[in-house]
Amino acid sequence: MVVIVCLDDREGMMFNGRRQSRDRVLLADVAAMTRGVCLRAAPCSEKLLREHGLSPVIGEDFLSVAEEGDWCFLEDRGLSSYRDKLERLVIYRWNRHYPGDLFWDLEPGEAGLRLTQRTEFVGSSHETITKEIFEK
Amino acid sequence: MKWIRSRAWTVLVLLLTLCVLLSGCAQAPSGSDRDEPDGTSKQSETQLTVSGFASIEGIPDYSGKAYVVLNNNQPTFTKEEIKTTSYEFYSELDSLGRCGVTHACVGEDIMPTEDRESISSVKPSGWVNNKYDSDLVDGGYLYNRCHLIGFQLTGENANKQNLITGTRYLNIEGMLPFENMIADYVKETGNHVMFRVTPKYAGNNLLASGVQMEAWSVEDDGEGVCFNVFAYNVQPGIAINYATGENWLSGETPAETTDTQASTTGNETKDYILNTKTKKFHLPTCSSAAQTAETNKQSYTGTRQSLIDDGYAPCGTCKP
Numbered sequence: 207m208v209v210i211v212c213l214d215d216r217e218g219m220m221f222n223g224r225r226q227s228r229d230r231v232l233l234a235d236v237a238a239m240t241r242g243v244c245l246r247a248a249p250c251s252e253k254l255l256r257e258h259g260l261s262p263v264i265g266e267d268f269l270s271v272a273e274e275g276d277w278c279f280l281e282d283r284g285l286s287s288y289r290d291k292l293e294r295l296v297i298y299r300w301n302r303h304y305p306g307d308l309f310w311d312l313e314p315g316e317a318g319l320r321l322t323q324r325t326e327f328v329g330s331s332h333e334t335i336t337k338e339i340f341e342k
Numbered sequence: 343m344k345w346i347r348s349r350a351w352t353v354l355v356l357l358l359t360l361c362v363l364l365s366g367c368a369q370a371p372s373g374s375d376r377d378e379p380d381g382t383s384k385q386s387e388t389q390l391t392v393s394g395f396a397s398i399e400g401i402p403d404y405s406g407k408a409y410v411v412l413n414n415n416q417p418t419f420t421k422e423e424i425k426t427t428s429y430e431f432y433s434e435l436d437s438l439g440r441c442g443v444t445h446a447c448v449g450e451d452i453m454p455t456e457d458r459e460s461i462s463s464v465k466p467s468g469w470v471n472n473k474y475d476s477d478l479v480d481g482g483y484l485y486n487r488c489h490l491i492g493f494q495l496t497g498e499n500a501n502k503q504n505l506i507t508g509t510r511y512l513n514i515e516g517m518l519p520f521e522n523m524i525a526d527y528v529k530e531t532g533n534h535v536m537f538r539v540t541p542k543y544a545g546n547n548l549l550a551s552g553v554q555m556e557a558w559s560v561e562d563d564g565e566g567v568c569f570n571v572f573a574y575n576v577q578p579g580i581a582i583n584y585a586t587g588e589n590w591l592s593g594e595t596p597a598e599t600t601d602t603q604a605s606t607t608g609n610e611t612k613d614y615i616l617n618t619k620t621k622k623f624h625l626p627t628c629s630s631a632a633q634t635a636e637t638n639k640q641s642y643t644g645t646r647q648s649l650i651d652d653g654y655a656p657c658g659t660c661k662p
Contacts (some may be wrong), residue, residue: 226523228527331526
């Protein structure tokens with residue numbers, strides 16, 4: 207499975223059950239990247255993804271049911287227990303600091319992933335968003 | 343009087359938690375029956391029970407985290423307080439010159455469209471600034487003029503009713519992350535966020551112990567933004583007298599007359615010429631000032647320290 211996640215400067219993901227940030231340009235990039243593939247997500251991500259033209263398969267168990275080649279948009283939980291299923295990891299970095307009480311829990315190297323691509327782009331409300339792709 | 347850190351907080355926090363559970367305060371703030379908060383006076387214990395509001399004594403000692411969650415992260419806006427159109431409110435300073443509660447319904451229409459202007463003309467209560475090793479304090483200077491409602495939200499510049507003396511740590515680690523969260527949400531959705539910031543002073547202290555920040559996204563009933571936190575006005579490694587704002591390295595003896603030091607280190611009001619492009623400041627008689635392009639030149643009357651606080655550096659020729 208391929209996982210997409212957004213992180214702040216402290217590797218934070220959420221605060222009080224709310225996403226730290228969002229960005230229209232980033233979501234357009236996700237839409238372009240996942241066109242034609244099975245995109246899975248948790249119920250909390252459904253509204254955001256649909257608002258930006260994506261058609262995710264929603265399920266609380268989306269990580270456990272994801273098969274090889276499926277993409278998962280991850281916001282509300284850690285990933286370390288699924289590290290063995292990871293084929294690729296896409297990390298978007300906001301390059302800003304937000305409050306956080308849920309933090310990213312996986313060092314890509316621990317899952318046998320290495321950085322293969324790093325690009326930067328201007329978001330709709332973020333000066334610079336960094337996109338990192340890690341692969342086996 | 344210094345902010346006294348009592349161990350009694352543990353008992354109060356337990357009571358507060360129990361009250362929250364019993365009264366259902368973790369629900370949407372529209373269900374709250376809290377009175378209008380007074381930013382400069384403490385809430386009674388009865389009010390604390392009803393609203394989940396924490397007075398200074400109810401807040402735990404700083405223990406390495408820039409903020410703590412209050413009331414299970416539920417803000418206490420009443421139905422009447424929640425607006426759907428943008429506005430901003432700043433309390434009058436009290437008799438000690440201290441800021442009070444500020445609140446706003448933040449929308450895109452009141453967000454700034456221009457760069458921030460100088461705010462160095464404002465000297466908030468407790469402003470006794472000192473410079474430390476930048477390894478200890480980011481940027482060197484202990485204090486920032488901290489916007490209660492952040493500039494990126496309502497575009498307020500030198501509004502003395504919106505600026506408190508806050509440590510660099512409070513500004514960057516305690517407040518900015520929450521402002522960022524609100525700003526991004528408003529820009530991305532076009533929705534509004536109710537935001538209230540209440541500086542908390544113990545007794546007649548001139549320096550706030552910290553700020554309470556409450557936020558609630560309006561159009562989606564808090565789905566996007568919802569928090570209630572207290573951010574500490576502390577700086578790790580620095581001891582602070584909250585009665586006056588005086589400060590010194592932790593473990594060292596406090597300086598006797600910081601004000602006297604300040605008067606000889608740049609807190610006298612003088613005339614300067616600024617080069618807004620190079621961010622240098624000059625004496626009016628400086629030859630470099632005369633050569634500065636008019637478009638980059640700006641006259642300024644104020645203190646040397648204020649200019650340094652705003653990112654200006656003294657000219658190497660006239661050494662102002």
